[in-house]
Amino acid sequence: LAGGITIALDAMGGDLGCEAVVKGAGIARIRQPDVHYEFHGDEALIAPLLEEDAELKAVSSIHHTDVAVAMEDKPSQALRKGRRVSSMWLAIDAVKQGRAQAAVSCGNTGALTVMSRMILKTMPGIERPAIAAIWPTMRGESIVLDVGANVVAEKKNLINFAIMGEAMARTALGQPTPSVGILNIGAEEMKGNEDVKGAAEFLRDAELDFDFQGFVEGDDISKGTVDVVVTDGFTGNIALKTAEGTARLIGDYLSSAMRRSWASQLGYLLARGAFNVLRQRMDPSRVNGGVFLGLNGVVVKSHGSANAEGIAAALDLAIDMARNDIIKKIAADLEQVQDARDGDAANEAAPAKATEPTPA
Amino acid sequence: LAGGITIALDAMGGDLGCEAVVKGAGIARIRQPDVHYEFHGDEALIAPLLEEDAELKAVSSIHHTDVAVAMEDKPSQALRKGRRVSSMWLAIDAVKQGRAQAAVSCGNTGALTVMSRMILKTMPGIERPAIAAIWPTMRGESIVLDVGANVVAEKKNLINFAIMGEAMARTALGQPTPSVGILNIGAEEMKGNEDVKGAAEFLRDAELDFDFQGFVEGDDISKGTVDVVVTDGFTGNIALKTAEGTARLIGDYLSSAMRRSWASQLGYLLARGAFNVLRQRMDPSRVNGGVFLGLNGVVVKSHGSANAEGIAAALDLAIDMARNDIIKKIAADLEQVQDARDGDAANEAAPAKATEPTPA
Numbered sequence: 001l002a003g004g005i006t007i008a009l010d011a012m013g014g015d016l017g018c019e020a021v022v023k024g025a026g027i028a029r030i031r032q033p034d035v036h037y038e039f040h041g042d043e044a045l046i047a048p049l050l051e052e053d054a055e056l057k058a059v060s061s062i063h064h065t066d067v068a069v070a071m072e073d074k075p076s077q078a079l080r081k082g083r084r085v086s087s088m089w090l091a092i093d094a095v096k097q098g099r100a101q102a103a104v105s106c107g108n109t110g111a112l113t114v115m116s117r118m119i120l121k122t123m124p125g126i127e128r129p130a131i132a133a134i135w136p137t138m139r140g141e142s143i144v145l146d147v148g149a150n151v152v153a154e155k156k157n158l159i160n161f162a163i164m165g166e167a168m169a170r171t172a173l174g175q176p177t178p179s180v181g182i183l184n185i186g187a188e189e190m191k192g193n194e195d196v197k198g199a200a201e202f203l204r205d206a207e208l209d210f211d212f213q214g215f216v217e218g219d220d221i222s223k224g225t226v227d228v229v230v231t232d233g234f235t236g237n238i239a240l241k242t243a244e245g246t247a248r249l250i251g252d253y254l255s256s257a258m259r260r261s262w263a264s265q266l267g268y269l270l271a272r273g274a275f276n277v278l279r280q281r282m283d284p285s286r287v288n289g290g291v292f293l294g295l296n297g298v299v300v301k302s303h304g305s306a307n308a309e310g311i312a313a314a315l316d317l318a319i320d321m322a323r324n325d326i327i328k329k330i331a332a333d334l335e336q337v338q339d340a341r342d343g344d345a346a347n348e349a350a351p352a353k354a355t356e357p358t359p360a
Numbered sequence: 361l362a363g364g365i366t367i368a369l370d371a372m373g374g375d376l377g378c379e380a381v382v383k384g385a386g387i388a389r390i391r392q393p394d395v396h397y398e399f400h401g402d403e404a405l406i407a408p409l410l411e412e413d414a415e416l417k418a419v420s421s422i423h424h425t426d427v428a429v430a431m432e433d434k435p436s437q438a439l440r441k442g443r444r445v446s447s448m449w450l451a452i453d454a455v456k457q458g459r460a461q462a463a464v465s466c467g468n469t470g471a472l473t474v475m476s477r478m479i480l481k482t483m484p485g486i487e488r489p490a491i492a493a494i495w496p497t498m499r500g501e502s503i504v505l506d507v508g509a510n511v512v513a514e515k516k517n518l519i520n521f522a523i524m525g526e527a528m529a530r531t532a533l534g535q536p537t538p539s540v541g542i543l544n545i546g547a548e549e550m551k552g553n554e555d556v557k558g559a560a561e562f563l564r565d566a567e568l569d570f571d572f573q574g575f576v577e578g579d580d581i582s583k584g585t586v587d588v589v590v591t592d593g594f595t596g597n598i599a600l601k602t603a604e605g606t607a608r609l610i611g612d613y614l615s616s617a618m619r620r621s622w623a624s625q626l627g628y629l630l631a632r633g634a635f636n637v638l639r640q641r642m643d644p645s646r647v648n649g650g651v652f653l654g655l656n657g658v659v660v661k662s663h664g665s666a667n668a669e670g671i672a673a674a675l676d677l678a679i680d681m682a683r684n685d686i687i688k689k690i691a692a693d694l695e696q697v698q699d700a701r702d703g704d705a706a707n708e709a710a711p712a713k714a715t716e717p718t719p720a
Contacts, residue, residue: 218598218601238543245582260634263633267628
């Protein structure tokens with residue numbers, strides 16, 4: 001497959017097992033020509049599934065391992081049993097070896113974070129990678145990061161998230177000059193913790209080639225006020241799951257409301273085309289897949305409970321990132337920002353805190 | 361009005377002005393007998409509005425001031441111009457003076473936080489008050505706190521939020537033994553930042569008379585997994601606004617889906633009773649009002665853009681908190697926890713970190 005893209009799949013990590021992964025690849029294959037799929041997992045399970053889809057089989061290879069990282073494993077346990085041998089490790093390693101241009105896993109987020117970082121290493125200037133998610137909005141789609149790779153983010157991490165998210169938005173959303181905002185509890189400049197204030201100040205003053213819009217609030221995410229919403233992984237993960245929970249709650253309200261009278265039941269029948277459209281738009285698998293940004297390679301984290309459609313969406317995203325060589329774009333942007341950062345660091349170094357005891 | 365409750369209203373702080381406040385009190389009056397309303401604000405604006413509602417006028421008094429805190433004022437500006445003279449200050453001060461049992465304001469959250477704290481002072485053992493919100497769930501309603509009084513919360517603050525939220529749940533939700541969870545990015549014990557882990561460990565081990573369920577995730581809020589969800593004000597505020605934004609996005613999807621064909625339009629007409637029920641359940645004014653917990657007095661923060669219905673909901677909440685003497689309940693609970701906390705502090709003191717340079 002000269003010129004094509006190879007995607008390495010961790011076929012063992014998800015809640016629904018190999019079947020969802022192979023079927024997901026089958027759906028993605030129809031949409032995405034010229035892609036090779038490298039399945040890492042139990043050959044005895046994967047091979048029969050590929051037999052059912054001759055066209056997928058023709059563009060696939062199986063790399064056998066029967067070691068899987070479990071959802072409940074702590075990252076340290078996952079490493080002890082899975083280092084160099086688990087389907088998750090081997091899929092990421094295919095990217096490191098240059099055999100694949102992206103890895104996709106539905107597995108344990110903590111283990112995936114640790115293994116990806118260990119194998120691919122962070123890009124120069126990046127301490128903490130982030131997971132970026134695509135979020136449906138009133139204007140289309142936005143990117144939100146970090147949604148859970150880290151529990152804390154300092155000023156410099158938030159700045160890097162902004163740079164990386166902006167590069168991803170150009171690729172994934174096709175926005176030539178994406179707008180960027182930092183999530184905060186008020187749009188006013190004086191609100192928020194020191195890290196969000198510091199990051200906003202830097203991005204406002206750094207004169208980067210960058211459409212920085214300052215602070216945005218929680219309700220701005222769904223409004224689509226900006227193309228890229230920057231936050232720490234703790235807040236971002238909770239915001240993402242809160243939105244999922246709210247969507248389910250409203251779906252629940254809606255279906256119980258529709259059952260309350262014969263008129264509403266009839267109305268529901270007449271409008272079922274519209275409800276199907278709504279259901280599709282609210283379907284979390286439609287925008288499944290978080291991209292690890294800041295590593296020397298593309299790794300996409302699919303929802304653990306993703307079905308075949310969800311996995312296909314994660315594969316689309318991985319293929320898009322690989323085709324557009326997102327890593328090179330981010331590297332170029334990080335270089336652009338490094339000068340501004342050096343200047344900023346020099347300013348900050350001046351009033352240094354005397355934390356070291358002075359020798360007597 | 362012997363035996364009755366007096367509520368002090370900041371009539372000037374909201375986006376919709378005096379009219380929404382007075383009309384909101386008019387709605388609350390019908391539902392809540394035996395309540396006196398003390399309006400703080402411009403008499404020239406309030407008096408004509410009361411003329412339109414003789415029954416409300418009969419249980420109301422006007423305390424004139426024409427100084428209002430503006431939405432865009434920083435807390436320091438609000439204090440400079442509004443200390444002792446603004447409608448917000450005077451409404452809170454009525455609680456301090458014992459004339460009112462609760463104050464309600466739709467005004468600037470930052471100014472309300474600072475003034476409430478300055479006038480009423482925090483309860484013994486409480487460093488940071490919290491704002492508690494009532495959140496609709498699949499099981500009914502839950503309490504989430506802090507939703508924005510503070511931008512950071514340490515372990516001890518989170519523990520206090522749990523204690524105060526549990527006391528509020530007994531009153532506001534009528535739950536005899538409310539369950540409590542701490543918001544985190546995973547239900548596993550090893551996840552999260554040090555503060556959430558420390559608070560969870562304390563609550564797990566403290567043998568309080570308390571149904572502590574450990575960690576919950578963002579989607580657990582709407583599920584109603586626990587009655588009280590504890591989080592820092594930064595995350596809580598963003599989660600709350602993200603949920604509001606998601607509800608609006610889905611409402612938007614729904615109405616555009618219903619317009620897409622004649623069948624769906626007809627279906628919508630037939631089911632409009634059901635849609636009205638849905639709209640009511642999704643109406644943010646239905647559960648309007650955040651309660652400041654941890655102060656020596658009840659202050660309720662209404663949404664700045666609340667209409668009369670929303671203000672009535674905030675008044676219901678304030679009256680409920682005042683009738684049930686929430687402050688006394690919280691004080692009793694805080695005493696109960698103080699012993700456990702003292703033990704914990706003694707344990708923590710033992711392996712103290714050697715952060716101080718030892719004298720040479």
